Amino acid sequence: MEAYTSGNRNSRSDCLIRFTPKSKGGIKIRMQSKVEKLYGRSITALAEKTLTELWVVNGLLEIIDNGALPFVLQARIEAAVKAALPDLGGESLPALQDHSLYHSTRDRFRRSRLYIPGIQPKLMLNAGIHKPDGIILDLEDSVPPAEKTSARYIVRNALRVLDFFGAERMVRINQGALGLEDLEAVVPNNVHTILIPKVESADQLKTIDQKIDEICLSCSRKEPVFLMPILESALGILQALEIAQASPNNIALAIGLEDYTADLGTQRTSGDNESFFARSMLVNAARAAGLQPIDTVYSDVNDTEGLRRSVEEAKALGFDGKGCIHPRQIGPIHQAFTPTASEIEKAQRIVMAYDTALEQGKGVVTLGSKMIDPPVVKRAHRTIDLAVASEVLGKNWKDQFPR
């Protein structure tokens, strides 16, 4: 019979699994591993357990291991087995770890979000130590069609097992029906935020919300699943406000410029003039709906200066965050979003004036002879929070601030 595979024999911290279904003869496991002397017995035991959990009784399982962690072996075995036997009902889940249970909040900072391809576990293992605001395990563009199922199980297992050290746990799902199946794998496993690609209508979001509600009901999930629609077409941009207002779970709107410029019939240039309208439109729609506007990724990993300029431009346009594809980009992004000394000082004065107005029971905040409007006060609080988070301002700054 035909063999079904998952994986890559050359990738570090990964493995190649080959499963040949049989009609009789029980289970046979063949294993070779780079870490055989240290983990050989453990790999074989895990393979047996996984097959049992999937209700496989006959077949040949071949493992060529290059140092894959157990959750990866387990995911790839499940993918290969289910490719061969699509009607199997069982799942093989690694134990859910306590460090996978923390929650996110609607208003948390989302300055940086690190994209990691769903089929590259080696990049996931230590992603959290670089302290991005969010980690996106990607099931969409970075995963070739043949690997979609493998990626789904790897990402599902990663959500259960890996410590992302406080980063927001995000998954970018596929478009259409495939994306709805992705939700079944990640929603029960404490994904915080779903990134939805190529959104062009409010209806798309409603379908997704409905699916998420169903899954939450069946897995007894109480925490909300936040949504971050990505607008990456002319139509999407023109529908930005409607999309932004389509779901109570929306927390941000992101823009994807590669596809957008292609849709316009042009190309990305270094000045991004061709996307000025789209970015402004998105920022306006997001703010109108009370969401965070999030900018596209900066794809040249080696150009730190270019990245810095790009983040400064984004900040000037009103964006709250930027995407990245390498941990090296996180530091510069956070730095560029850090409020400047004069921004902080101005915000401090506004916050102090607000406190004074509260103490004196006044409805109106004034600074010198100027009246300060509520959105400006709100913005000032946000600036202070960001300065504290960026470690350029002490938590107890008010103690030292001259009144």
Next chain:
Amino acid sequence: MGQKLELVKNAAGRGIPAIVNGQQTVPYKGVGKHKPTGSKTAVPVRSCADYPADGNKIQPSLKAALEKCGLKDGMTISSHHHFRNGDLVMNQVFDIAAGLGVKDLVWFPSAAFPCHEPLIKHLENGVIHHIEGSLNGPLGKYASEGKMKGLAVLRSHGGRWQAVQDGEVHIDIAVIAAPTADSFGNATGDRGPSACGLLGFGLVDSLYADHVIIVTDNLVPFPCVPWQIQGNNVDYVVVLDKVGDADKIISGTTQLTKSPDRLYIAELTAKFVQAAGIMKDGFSFQAGAGGTSLAFAIYLKKFMQEKGVKARFIRGGSTKYLVEMLEEGLTDYILDGQTFDLEGVRSMRENPGHVNTSPFTSYNWHGKGNFASLLDVVVLGATEVDVNFNANVVTHSDGMMLHGIGGWQNCLFSKCTILPIPAFRNRVPIIVDKVTTLVGPGELIDVIVTERGIAINPLRQDLLDATRDSGLPIRKLTEIKTEVDDLVGGAPQKPRFTDEVIGVVKWVDGTVLDTIFKVRA
């Protein structure tokens, strides 16, 4: 052949053979405990009347020089490793010995590299009995598999000097490849087409060997100035077309790491050095080769610039990154033991502040002090550490012997020894219950920096106090270990060893610290 030997327990609790390659051993007694008495080894008396009055010691060929030295069965031939993987001389030496029908030689290099793989045939055909020296690459694998007749004796750079002075190793013939030399035998490494920087690892050989041959491809008229090897210690000079392959002299381990995790560890290490108050005007540091150490130096440089701090000296292995610090005035001196790249070689030639040192000045147990203990901080690698801060650099967790010790053991005597290492490599955890091979006693290892936190040796209360409020992720080593074991699916199985000994690890004082066994197939 691995050897079944009777073992005795040393002070570290490790079983070690009482006899190694026919010599009685001294079991490790503890740090600073073994202090032999008596006199150091001396060399045979020579008279200048026996050497050409015109100073011309040139022999027509390497073969002629070896014959003049009386090459015969059972002799010990030594060499240095400043050409690293670009050495073109030593394979020729043993080919000549084979041609002359000589058997059972001992090769005593300061280190062997993959370029010496052809010597396996001479180990097979009996020309070489065994090798005593750092075994990297194919020769390490060969010895690991228990195929070498004698035991591999792994020593530190300082331990090599000590072994010669103790008379534990008697060098019959030293073959010293030199990038530039004169016909009298004065030689230097800092210039010439095969320039490698310095020749410090060959210095002890030039002082203590019965016979010394200088082999060069760049003969200059007398005098060769500066001289790093003194011609007055040299018997013969041989001129070859080429002694070293310049491209391979640059070490492969001197590439800056691109791994974001390792860069993070390097940055964390530099932050620790700053937070602990070590980085202050007039301080000193050493950071070896290896991507993480290099990156550490770059981060430290940035912090030094931000704070306006200047070092008094940096200990090399020099690289272009250290040279930049010297030339930008961030340190007064580089005290160099080996140059890892061509910028290091150039700087050694051009900068008076770039000083040529040797294992005698820096590492030797029998010196009246050495530089290693003067260092404020040293940053080193490791293949494994255990929960008691003991460390391993010669074997991997699977038991294979793959690396030499280099100056690693000697550097542990610095005021603060830091090992920045990833908490796991390709599923294999680096923090274990007990190191496979003990190479560095935990009492000398102060800090272990991983991507999952910094662990400070409980013996260093001062460092714990200094960094308590630093905001750095200071954690217990056992806590990091548990976290990693959980991630990788539990602690690994132990590798299974046979009872055949294939090598021993010496401590810096010449005692035997641990035994390396053959891995069961």
